[in-house]
Amino acid sequence: MDGCFDMFHYGHANAIRQARACGDYLVLGVVPDEEVIMAKGPPVMNEDERLCTVEAVRWVDEVMPGVPYEITEEFMTELFEKHKIDFIVHGDDPCLLPDGTDAYAAAKRVNRFVTIKRTEGVSSTDIVGRMLMCTRASSCTSPNVSEQKTQLRTFSQGLEALEEGGDEATSVSHFLPTSRRFVQFSSGKKPAPGDKIVYLDGAFDMFHA
Numbered sequence: 001m002d003g004c005f006d007m008f009h010y011g012h013a014n015a016i017r018q019a020r021a022c023g024d025y026l027v028l029g030v031v032p033d034e035e036v037i038m039a040k041g042p043p044v045m046n047e048d049e050r051l052c053t054v055e056a057v058r059w060v061d062e063v064m065p066g067v068p069y070e071i072t073e074e075f076m077t078e079l080f081e082k083h084k085i086d087f088i089v090h091g092d093d094p095c096l097l098p099d100g101t102d103a104y105a106a107a108k109r110v111n112r113f114v115t116i117k118r119t120e121g122v123s124s125t126d127i128v129g130r131m132l133m134c135t136r137a138s139s140c141t142s143p144n145v146s147e148q149k150t151q152l153r154t155f156s157q158g159l160e161a162l163e164e165g166g167d168e169a170t171s172v173s174h175f176l177p178t179s180r181r182f183v184q185f186s187s188g189k190k191p192a193p194g195d196k197i198v199y200l201d202g203a204f205d206m207f208h209a
């Protein structure tokens, strides 16, 4: 599976989880900054940050940096022959090149392409929208710290933007967790007797490297 994985979110995690379930070993290709710029515009997180983040995902067996956005015939041959890849996986959303053609056309032609279900309600574009709702909070000039914090929180939930007639789709999370989804994501691992057990807490907003 390849992708940009900018501002890593649970839609990416769910895509990687499903891709891993399609086989025994998952190689994750990460598109470099210059290719992301060409295809979608500049990423928020640079290539090193995006690489470090996906390295941490439990379903990823190997990370491949510097992959092209388009699966060209030449790159496809390298994947199949040098890296012994059996098939290429992507979400069931269209993935178009700047000229409007399908980035996975070559893999589809040789029947080595598999789709997984894209997770609805989240995208990097949506997250950028939520952050744009926060811009005025960061430029808040109030010397009162608690007032600044209140404003930040209000903006991060997009409430003020909504009151002003802002776009609900970019300010409110559409995440609908089900108990089945939580089970799919959990490792099911339990500590063995005598194991040292560590606890780490945090907000983990915008999961990053």
Ligand code: CTP
Residues within 6 Å of the ligand: 001, 002, 003, 004, 005, 006, 011, 012, 014, 015, 089, 090, 091, 092, 093, 117, 118, 119, 120, 121, 122, 123, 124, 125
């Ligand atoms: N993906 C997914 N569900 C999402 C977002 C992404 O299944 N909500 C999948 C894509 O279909 C792709 C992989 O995650 O197979 C990597 O996606 P990426 O290249 O990062 O780009 P986008 O699809 O544009 O994701 P986003 O809109 O979040 O940028």
